Amino acid sequence: MGFLDLPDYPDERGRPEQGSTSGAERPTPKPRELPDPDERGRAYEAMRAYGSAETAPDTAGESQHGQHADGAGQRGYRDEVPRFTDRWADHERRWPETRRHAADRPTSRHPDDSPQPSQERQAETAEAIGRVREAEPGLSADAQAIEQENKDTYGGWLEGFKHRIKGEDRLEEKATEGLTTSSPDATPKQVLRLIPDAIRFTYCFQEDNYTRGYYDIRERLESRGHEMYYSKNYWAHPEYKGINTRWVTPEGQRFEVQFHTPDSFHAKHHVTHLAYERIRDPATSRSELRELHAFQREVSSWIQVSDCAEDIPDYKKEGF
Amino acid sequence: MSDSITYFAIIGDDRTIDNPYGLVRRLEHDDGPSDEALRKDFSWKFTPLIVEWERGDFEDELVEVSHEQASKIIERFRQKWGPHGQPLDS
Numbered sequence: 177m178g179f180l181d182l183p184d185y186p187d188e189r190g191r192p193e194q195g196s197t198s199g200a201e202r203p204t205p206k207p208r209e210l211p212d213p214d215e216r217g218r219a220y221e222a223m224r225a226y227g228s229a230e231t232a233p234d235t236a237g238e239s240q241h242g243q244h245a246d247g248a249g250q251r252g253y254r255d256e257v258p259r260f261t262d263r264w265a266d267h268e269r270r271w272p273e274t275r276r277h278a279a280d281r282p283t284s285r286h287p288d289d290s291p292q293p294s295q296e297r298q299a300e301t302a303e304a305i306g307r308v309r310e311a312e313p314g315l316s317a318d319a320q321a322i323e324q325e326n327k328d329t330y331g332g333w334l335e336g337f338k339h340r341i342k343g344e345d346r347l348e349e350k351a352t353e354g355l356t357t358s359s360p361d362a363t364p365k366q367v368l369r370l371i372p373d374a375i376r377f378t379y380c381f382q383e384d385n386y387t388r389g390y391y392d393i394r395e396r397l398e399s400r401g402h403e404m405y406y407s408k409n410y411w412a413h414p415e416y417k418g419i420n421t422r423w424v425t426p427e428g429q430r431f432e433v434q435f436h437t438p439d440s441f442h443a444k445h446h447v448t449h450l451a452y453e454r455i456r457d458p459a460t461s462r463s464e465l466r467e468l469h470a471f472q473r474e475v476s477s478w479i480q481v482s483d484c485a486e487d488i489p490d491y492k493k494e495g496f
Numbered sequence: 497m498s499d500s501i502t503y504f505a506i507i508g509d510d511r512t513i514d515n516p517y518g519l520v521r522r523l524e525h526d527d528g529p530s531d532e533a534l535r536k537d538f539s540w541k542f543t544p545l546i547v548e549w550e551r552g553d554f555e556d557e558l559v560e561v562s563h564e565q566a567s568k569i570i571e572r573f574r575q576k577w578g579p580h581g582q583p584l585d586s
Binding site (some may be wrong): 361 | 509517518527528529530535536544547548551552553555576577
């Protein structure tokens, strides 16, 4: 066994094998990683509502959704939403949350062996969170003004605006997780910077305006002094569709802007969100993981790729 | 025991694979992969970071490194954190 296998370390764990439901030895998921019943209910309602709206005229200009053809003609993403709902319900029946977490549901803010952060670290974290809070109002004002400017030409709109900033608890949790697990050689300030969606805006466009809308929003953000340092195009990704970009204000605050179509946003926010949360959950077995990835691939395969969206190049500025 | 292990250094800003923020790895098993991160006490623990990075939910970059490079990174952390690492709240 090589050095990197580190056999003498006591905490070496992978995902549980199929059928392993013993919670005692599993790392305990963070509270926010456990989808609550209300969240599941809202997701189902949103899924159903979207699917049942398939025959209603779309005021924003419904275009050709989906990519699949059958003998009866084109079927689109919206047509498939009820089937996604049923499939997810079936998944939850076969992999119930209670069985997954009953034994190890956390009882405190720091449920696993992640320690309570030191006072010094807490102070640093609080300071970093304070900077995020200070920057948010100005950024939000810019995002809303840009939405208005874009609306007349490309019809873009902000989705999920009320969730644009992560809660303080979630940021503290992220900082603790980052410092102990993901980025142990970083400071709290650096770790909080590593959370790209501490502040996030999501713009949506109908398919036929998506590419032009992307460039318009980008130009308008740049004209306000913000700099894009990263753009990643996921339209060719098998499990997730959209473009995620990262920006920095003139004062140095980073934030994220995502670009979606109604279908890609719906898929991400209402259909695959809980699957993604389970994929990120240490209690998920590898057998279930395979099914979750297959589910995400199936949903994504029905999302119509926007006009030339796949041609929007990735970008990464050196030094960021 | 996994069939293969792929290591990734966490880099960004002025951090490089010689000076990364951290180290994560993906272990391939017959029934699928599992992901782990190296912690400050030198234990490996589950991490969602690789999945998040694949979906654009992680700010910095993961760069695949060889097993030899991963050994060097761990050695560097040993020099920095001490041979047995540090408490997780340090």
